[in-house]
Amino acid sequence: MHALIELLLKEAPVVTDGSWGTQLQKRGLSRGECPDMWNLSNPDRVREVAALYVNAGSRIILTNTFGANRFVLGKFQAAEKVVGINGAGVKISKDAAAGRALVFASIGPSGKMLVSGDVTEASLAEAFEEQASALSAAGADGIVVETMMDINEAVIAVRAAKATGLPVIASMVYDSGKAKDRTMMGNTPEHCAEALAAAGADAIGANCGQGIEGFIPVCKKLNAATALPLWMKPNAGLPEMVNGEVVYRTGAEEFARHVPALLENGACFLGGCCGTGAEFITEIRRAIEGKK
Amino acid sequence: MSAEILNELRSAIVEMRFDDTEGLARRALEAGVQAVDVLNDACLPALDEVGVLFREGDYFLPDVLMSVKAYDSAYRLLLPGLKEGAYESRGRVMLGTVEGDIHEIGKNILHALLQGNGFDVVDLGVNVSPAVFLEKAKEHKPDIIGMSALLTTTMPVMKETIELFAKEGLKDSFRFIVGGSPLNQRFSDEIGADGYGEDAQSGVELVRRLLAS
Numbered sequence: 001m002h003a004l005i006e007l008l009l010k011e012a013p014v015v016t017d018g019s020w021g022t023q024l025q026k027r028g029l030s031r032g033e034c035p036d037m038w039n040l041s042n043p044d045r046v047r048e049v050a051a052l053y054v055n056a057g058s059r060i061i062l063t064n065t066f067g068a069n070r071f072v073l074g075k076f077q078a079a080e081k082v083v084g085i086n087g088a089g090v091k092i093s094k095d096a097a098a099g100r101a102l103v104f105a106s107i108g109p110s111g112k113m114l115v116s117g118d119v120t121e122a123s124l125a126e127a128f129e130e131q132a133s134a135l136s137a138a139g140a141d142g143i144v145v146e147t148m149m150d151i152n153e154a155v156i157a158v159r160a161a162k163a164t165g166l167p168v169i170a171s172m173v174y175d176s177g178k179a180k181d182r183t184m185m186g187n188t189p190e191h192c193a194e195a196l197a198a199a200g201a202d203a204i205g206a207n208c209g210q211g212i213e214g215f216i217p218v219c220k221k222l223n224a225a226t227a228l229p230l231w232m233k234p235n236a237g238l239p240e241m242v243n244g245e246v247v248y249r250t251g252a253e254e255f256a257r258h259v260p261a262l263l264e265n266g267a268c269f270l271g272g273c274c275g276t277g278a279e280f281i282t283e284i285r286r287a288i289e290g291k292k
Numbered sequence: 293m294s295a296e297i298l299n300e301l302r303s304a305i306v307e308m309r310f311d312d313t314e315g316l317a318r319r320a321l322e323a324g325v326q327a328v329d330v331l332n333d334a335c336l337p338a339l340d341e342v343g344v345l346f347r348e349g350d351y352f353l354p355d356v357l358m359s360v361k362a363y364d365s366a367y368r369l370l371l372p373g374l375k376e377g378a379y380e381s382r383g384r385v386m387l388g389t390v391e392g393d394i395h396e397i398g399k400n401i402l403h404a405l406l407q408g409n410g411f412d413v414v415d416l417g418v419n420v421s422p423a424v425f426l427e428k429a430k431e432h433k434p435d436i437i438g439m440s441a442l443l444t445t446t447m448p449v450m451k452e453t454i455e456l457f458a459k460e461g462l463k464d465s466f467r468f469i470v471g472g473s474p475l476n477q478r479f480s481d482e483i484g485a486d487g488y489g490e491d492a493q494s495g496v497e498l499v500r501r502l503l504a505s
Contacts (some may be wrong), residue, residue: 024447032392032419032446075394075418111398115354116404178349184397186352239444239474 002202003195004102004142008059009229013263015062015260016104016233016271017053018280022248024049034076036068039088046089050096056281060068060269061101061227062144065089065135065142066108069127071119075111083134090138104169105140107157108147109132115185121156129158136164144172144231148271151195169269170201174218182219189218193225205228205231208273211238211250212258216265219237223266227242232267236275248275256283263288296337298334301366305338306345308355310362317366327373331410335363335370341407343492347453347493355400360408383503384412386434388420390449401492402438409496422453429466431459436486436499441472451483458484467502471495 237250480488489495
């Protein structure tokens with residue numbers, strides 16, 4: 001296991017951060033804007049989000065680089081800005097953390113599908129290598145490959161991230177199938193656990209897709225399938241439209257009530273995904289303190 | 293004999309045996325079955341079955357794509373015969389991910405399923421503005437216009453698009469359907485769409501229902 005992960009596990013459970021997208025929207029990220037580009041155009045507002053989580057007590061914060069791969073940026077005519085956007089993203093989070101939190105840089109999916117021949121494995125590997133080395137060069141403490149729906153793409157991204165020598169977390173979205181415990185591509189937690197471990201992931205887990213209740217059975221299955229530490233970042237429920245506004249129904253306290261069940265099933269790293277904010281981090285910390 | 297071949301072809305599509313489907317379609321034609329009957333009695337029922345398996349959570353996206361691929365090998369063989377015969381498309385659907393949104397996976401799945409179900413599909417891609425929807429609708433004259441959004445921030449573009457059609461007096465010339473993970477029926481009703489599909493398969497069923505009515 002990577003020495004940094006080993007060190008972190010001594011203080012487990014470790015509190016990570018909450019959503020970035022939701023927070024950036026609150027700060028004026030408008031429709032159609034590329035969130036990752038804000039690292040260059042609006043670094044102060046991105047820093048506010050990072051600082052929000054550092055101040056709430058996140059031990060690990062991520063970066064605003066989820067979509068900063070050449071495929072996603074290419075749709076915003078910014079494919080050539082991969083290095084600059086990722087570098088700025090790490091710098092912003094590092095500045096905000098100021099040594100109080102570690103910065104694990106985010107790598108999200110390419111938005112292309114291997115299974116339909118949309119993209120080749122080789123070009124995905126190249127894109128993720130480009131992003132991972134930019135994140136590493138800018139001084140990230142680790143890399144989180146997250147929100148992956150296809151295990152094959154996740155494995156390619158994990159290998160690219162591992163090549164930097166940084167610790168790598170690999171997190172999938174389980175929201176499909178009869179029991180909502182498969183990825184969109186039908187991959188089971190057991191299959192993902194095996195494939196991600198083989199690719200060299202230092203920790204594996206789940207994020208996005210469903211609310212925290214739905215994470216408990218997935219966490220249990222992953223725990224039974226692997227000896228690796230588990231990373232969990234659920235949504236604050238599923239988004240609903242109320243009078244034209246998007247609302248996530250699960251509040252921070254309700255969210256935190258399910259934290260003990262995740263801890264009992266082996267979760268080591270805990271935070272939130274879509275719809276969560278600083279108050280969720282505060283409540284997660286409170287729930288963990290209550291358990292200790 | 294021919295019933296047996298058609299049955300075998302149907303199973304081959306459902307079971308994703310894409311190496312077998314072309315040969316089975318050829319055998320059916322050689323046995324004297326009309327191309328249109330091969331399509332209607334074997335291929336389309338097979339895709340319907342695949343759709344149900346997908347909706348029920350027994351099949352996942354890769355399974356659907358493989359089945360559509362298996363269907364496609366048979367369909368390409370049938371195509372010349374369909375052009376001569378009395379085959380009509382089930383209808384034309386125009387799809388696009390709305391302006392500001394670049395997420396295309398959901399839309400692409402619906403595209404594949406609709407094609408597999410015998411619909412003509414005009415795909416406008418991603419980041420499609422209300423004006424482009426309007427312009428392309430005038431050009432392609434689809435029966436149905438489908439809008440997709442993954443981002444909660446881009447959902448309002450669906451409303452703006454429908455309003456633009458209304459302003460031009462064209463709202464009733466087309467049927468509008470919407471889909472995407474943050475949507476629901478209430479939103480669809482609020483913006484005056486004709487229907488909402490919770491996932492790609494319900495999208496296909498919605499299209500069928502609207503065109504039957």
